[in-house]
Amino acid sequence: MDMDRNSLVEAYRRMRTIREFEDRLHKDFAGGEIPGFVHLYAGEEAVAVGLCSHLGDGDFITSTHRGHGHCIAKGVDTAGMMAEIYGKAPGSCNGKGGSMHIADVDKGMLGANGIVGGGPPLACGAALSAKKRGTDNVVICFFGDGASNQGTTLEGMNLAGVWKLPVVFVCENNGYAETTSYKYSVSGTDIAARARGFGMPSVAVDGLDFFAVAEAAGEAIARARRGEGPTFIEAQTYRYYGHFEGDSIAYRDREEEESFRSRDCLSRFRQTVTSQGLVEAADLDAIDGAVAAEIEQAVTDALSAPDPSLDSLTTDVYVDFPASQLWMFQDEPVRV
Amino acid sequence: MDMDRNSLVEAYRRMRTIREFEDRLHKDFAGGEIPGFVHLYAGEEAVAVGLCSHLGDGDFITSTHRGHGHCIAKGVDTAGMMAEIYGKAPGSCNGKGGSMHIADVDKGMLGANGIVGGGPPLACGAALSAKKRGTDNVVICFFGDGASNQGTTLEGMNLAGVWKLPVVFVCENNGYAETTSYKYSVSGTDIAARARGFGMPSVAVDGLDFFAVAEAAGEAIARARRGEGPTFIEAQTYRYYGHFEGDSIAYRDREEEESFRSRDCLSRFRQTVTSQGLVEAADLDAIDGAVAAEIEQAVTDALSAPDPSLDSLTTDVYVDFPASQLWMFQDEPVRV
Amino acid sequence: MTTIELSQRTITYREAINEALDLEMARDDRVILFGEDVSGAPHSEEERHFDAWGGVLGVTKGLAGKHGRERVIDTPITESAFIGAGVGAAATGMRPVVELMFIGFMGVCLDQIINQAAKMRYMFGGKAKIPLVIRTMTGAGFRAAAQHSDSPYSTFCHFPGLKVVAPSNPADAKGLLAAAIRDDDPVIFCENKVLYDTPGPVPEGEYVVPLGEASVPREGDDVTIVAISRMVGVAHQAADSLASSGVNTEIVDLRSLAPLDTDTVLASIRKTGRLVVVDEDNPRCSVATDIAALAATQAMEYLAAPVKLVTAPHTPVPFSPVLEDAYVPTPERVVEAVRATLA
Amino acid sequence: MTTIELSQRTITYREAINEALDLEMARDDRVILFGEDVSGAPHSEEERHFDAWGGVLGVTKGLAGKHGRERVIDTPITESAFIGAGVGAAATGMRPVVELMFIGFMGVCLDQIINQAAKMRYMFGGKAKIPLVIRTMTGAGFRAAAQHSDSPYSTFCHFPGLKVVAPSNPADAKGLLAAAIRDDDPVIFCENKVLYDTPGPVPEGEYVVPLGEASVPREGDDVTIVAISRMVGVAHQAADSLASSGVNTEIVDLRSLAPLDTDTVLASIRKTGRLVVVDEDNPRCSVATDIAALAATQAMEYLAAPVKLVTAPHTPVPFSPVLEDAYVPTPERVVEAVRATLA
Ligand SMILES: Cc1ncc(C[n+]2csc(CCOP(=O)(O)OP(=O)(O)O)c2C)c(N)n1
Ligand SMILES: Cc1ncc(C[n+]2csc(CCOP(=O)(O)OP(=O)(O)O)c2C)c(N)n1
Ligand SMILES: [Mg+2]
């Protein structure tokens, strides 16, 4: 790896932020504070950060229902994210999107996505756009092992190949889609091999190893920037929590979880960089503290933030549309 | 090949029938007699017949917009087909389906299909049904090179693999999807390799060679009947006419067509069986004559057949539905 | 002191659906069930993993235990393939019940529903039938945001060849699902996820509510409220509050959205002369405008006041709880609409 | 003797669409076009193969020659991927015009339209815009059978976030397409394939017809006919025949289906007191029932007779020419409906 100290510190900070963010949501969800479906990324941090550490704001990512990690890795503000998850006015999407739709187009984050397989076509579009606009920007398309079976994902891979688009397809194989192991859902069980059938370079990496991910990512992204087309990376990883919060996790075993936790991506990163003298442990500790404070503040602010105004129910549907037709055929409700 | 004389004669008869049927439509379409979109199968006969010669009525096939050949190969009555293409009452579908929707469920023909990629999911269902009903029936799923890029096709392959369904996926690679060569549309250009990514045995065969097709088909079908799951066959073939009738065919060259015509599947079949003394040329000639007469009769009958009654506009939408709601919100038109 | 009759024991909407599936599977071995995680942990043969989920909200829980994994089958995330497989299986002798987890996912598999299931019989000249049920979840109020909360059953109603039902209570859920499974046409069965925990009296044993028949759970002669699914409850709340000021509301619970029970709707309009339609689907090209069109084309001369619609706005479903609560029609809005027809 | 003014030269509906695309591409290099065979023979560099098709019915012919294959891009048959690519490109600075060959193919790509393009802006709190045009073909009469002939634009109207237009003549086709391309919201542009060869006067050069404005191509005060796309021509035929018996028909050509020009529709109803809606789409949950609902909720007191709908039946489109001709609304049926409102 040819990462300088600053980049390593920044990578750690982002991974740590994701972990802290997700652990905190896990706790607060159990406390009944958080509405809706919440899918946590804890355990998979090395994947999002390993990829996004190569990107600038002009590069795009597409994401999934399990999007918090992608957002943080791409630089989306955690305060806005937290407020969004609480459905509050200062949220990244003004409270209208929630956990499953956090987005920040200016940061190159094209939205978490509630539709499994929703992202790959969008990724092709952003990549086409990057190409047509004459940039060397790239697009990272994150999706799960379950999503690797969805037609839209497979179509996206083919189209990216045909159009030689600067996309990196990143399958986050965390073992399960809801309760279903990829060993059942993926015919042939080899996801990376599947991508080869679309004529693109494809590699499987240990998704718990930040450096392995970052290296594969670096090559794939460089290839894309050179205009040589898409690459596929299968990152083998694990989600520490259930499919969503509230899941009793009756479909897998505690021992399996432990075996992954024992290879935790954050601990390994810390171990590697400290043992090689690249970053001091104390510096990482300081990051841990700062991140904890940042997330604590984000929660405090989210809790005290105002709800969206009721008027905002009917804004932002269109750029331009007759207001009267947003309550078509009826009287606009009187708010009291 | 271990085909007996009767089977060879029957295979020839079906291939010849398809050719005659399609050549005749080509002629009559040019004469302005035939309504709608008509996609001809001429040139590809060895594929449909090579596959279907292994099937009984309990086995199913799914088809495409280019379905006449599949129908004839599966034993659908040509008189009914011709009447259907003319939109007449005695048509296979009472004139309601036309060329793109000819079907005969009792014969195991689940319909030509106007949607590219429409067939593979249906094939999975028929195969699941065969399995659940405790039969050893199989399903052949025909589709084109263009369709091999459609998400539904790719999903179907994966599902058939996961459920170990008795399906044989047959990609009729006739070089083009409308004007577009598979060399452009199929990323990686190797369709058979793509199927391997779904963990199924996959083979490419010369689709102009009846015996090569029939042999690959025999193995795949036997495998499916044994409960060992799906197989993929890419049959490399060519369509002699345009994408549909009326196509000016400006996207490919006459020489290319000639090179395929010089390897015509019917001529080669005749050559092989006569030179090996398996069937006498005179017997094949007799078939040619009989088939020509059959198709001539089918056209004559179709032309003189009655149109569907206007009442049939609103029948067969449902098994059971209030008649009044078929003209919902309005007066049923008075027919004079 | 009240005694609960056995035939009127109380179970939830979720349990009622589970019971209908259980009974129909027992009754007819052509009935099979498939969808994502409908049982759970399909990769594992271990007993401790068996039936790990029973669907994302537990509706099919226990059925794999009773009827076996051969009949309760988990799928990959591949809606086009497995819903299409439902069509293909239905066309060839089975009676599949497939699950499209949320109705908002229709977009990843719609072709198999509108171009294959719905049109096959017609295109084949009547020589096919497709006894397929697609169970799916509708309904806002779950804080599940725009892609998991809408109720576009109107899209299915639009396409000839499909039947669409949307039960508002546990008994209807059980009876309509049984009818849907026994029906020879494709039926979209819309379960409102917000109702799953709602209890209600449900007959034991086989119980069938015919498709295409609305119910009139409350009779009245001042005004007709036509409502769908969870909005029937909202209509009842509105009716209760109106009753206190002497307004007698008649409520028509459509139950079947296609076919529509036009007779019951028209009879009620003719009786009351006033019509309010309550629907949580978006307003454009909706079942609500259909009911208004029914009145305008076939009962105009009976109407004493303009028809009133109370629906969701023409917006996606917002996430924020305060906004989502403002999105779904409320009893207050219904009361206001009724009062406007009486003004 | 009539002289044809240059500004009123006559071109076909097909040519008008081609011209709008050409002009908008020249005007704004963010406009790119893609779809299946929109140019043709993408595999070949040979000049003799260049621009082999220009779309299945030749609408985009010549554009690749003028604007290059870099901007007129052929796709594999993979509607979800390339329409989704349109959404992604629109969200990131381009203004794509993508072609969904036939509207009946919506089912293979609907999610990218209804859950991504339509909802993104709202879900993102207004922080995205999707200037995407999806061109697609509607219309029966082509002997193309059930999957290639229906007109379910109502499904697109139903989903908030989409705009939908359906021009009835060459001038509107040109002007509305220009407006759609310049619009910052996703627009579904519905071309009636039966109209492609229809000629009409079309202004040269830049010409924009604003979205959301109906036209009134014929004024009258006895009855209002609201019609869409090809049915506007049918309405004119009906009006001609009614005129001979002294009935003055006003025709409202909706042009935009979402947003609707409710003012123009309501003004006409208030003027004539009689409403007939003609739509070749299926009747349930349709634009036709929306117009009836508009009358029932906002103009009931002006109606002198029940509203009349003339639509396709609730059936798929049949293949047989005699049946297809009976499927599409005819001038005779419209005349009958008008007469019924006058009775
Ligand atoms: C089209 C669609 N089908 C089903 C779902 C329900 N669903 C949400 S997440 C999920 C599992 C996704 O698994 P995977 O792709 O492996 O991602 P992971 O959750 O493991 O990150 C499913 C089935 C959905 N949201 N969208
Ligand atoms: C979903 C869908 N997209 C596009 C079309 C239009 N279309 C009809 S046939 C065809 C080409 C199909 O090519 P291929 O699969 O190779 O079959 P072939 O025509 O060569 O037999 C296309 C694009 C369609 N019918 N359905
Ligand atoms: Mg997963």
Ligand SMILES: [Mg+2]
């Ligand atoms: Mg082909």
